[in-house]
Amino acid sequence: MKSRIFLIFIVLILTVSACSYQEHYSELPHVAFKQLILKDTIDALDNPVKHATLVFRLTDGDGNIGLTDSDTVAPYLSNCYLTQFEYIDGQAVEVELAAPYNFRIPYVKPQGQNKLLEADILIDLDFSSYSGHYLYDSILFDFYVYDRSLNQSNIGVSPAFQLDTVGYFPEILPTE
Numbered sequence: 001m002k003s004r005i006f007l008i009f010i011v012l013i014l015t016v017s018a019c020s021y022q023e024h025y026s027e028l029p030h031v032a033f034k035q036l037i038l039k040d041t042i043d044a045l046d047n048p049v050k051h052a053t054l055v056f057r058l059t060d061g062d063g064n065i066g067l068t069d070s071d072t073v074a075p076y077l078s079n080c081y082l083t084q085f086e087y088i089d090g091q092a093v094e095v096e097l098a099a100p101y102n103f104r105i106p107y108v109k110p111q112g113q114n115k116l117l118e119a120d121i122l123i124d125l126d127f128s129s130y131s132g133h134y135l136y137d138s139i140l141f142d143f144y145v146y147d148r149s150l151n152q153s154n155i156g157v158s159p160a161f162q163l164d165t166v167g168y169f170p171e172i173l174p175t176e
Contacts, residue, residue: 029145034057059117061116067079079146082143084097086138092140139160
């Protein structure tokens with residue numbers, strides 16, 4: 001009888017401890033480059049463009065990422081920022097853009113006890129060619145996000161890529 005109670009007690013402890021395990025990540029957001037997809041396409045005016053989709057992984061331990069429709073005043077206008085660089089004589093130089101690459105990641109309310117948020121963020125960009133030539137030969141991006149508490153993530157960096165190519169970079173996605 002005592003061994004039976006002891007066995008039930010052990011099973012109960014194991015069950016409770018297994019259910020209470022939660023992964024713990026920093027409350028600061030973290031971003032990591034995942035993939036860049038390049039393809040040739042046509043814009044709304046029938047002009048040839050190079051379409052790029054930047055994919056990066058976002059992890060936030062407390063899940064407070066994103067902006068609601070009512071977040072319309074500073075500092076909540078944007079929460080995802082990209083900087084474009086071009087290569088000149090082997091050096092990455094920031095490109096002065098007429099309009100910055102600032103984006104809004106929508107708010108997703110965390111569910112349950114574990115507020116951990118992991119998501120793949122996809123950003124679409126188009127590059128126009130002029131007489132079949134692009135303004136830049138090779139470019140790269142760095143990117144970062146802010147959470148709702150205004151904590152900035154680390155800065156992620158894409159590999160350099162040539163605009164006159166198409167395909168997936170890296171060609172094979174890393175396994176998770």
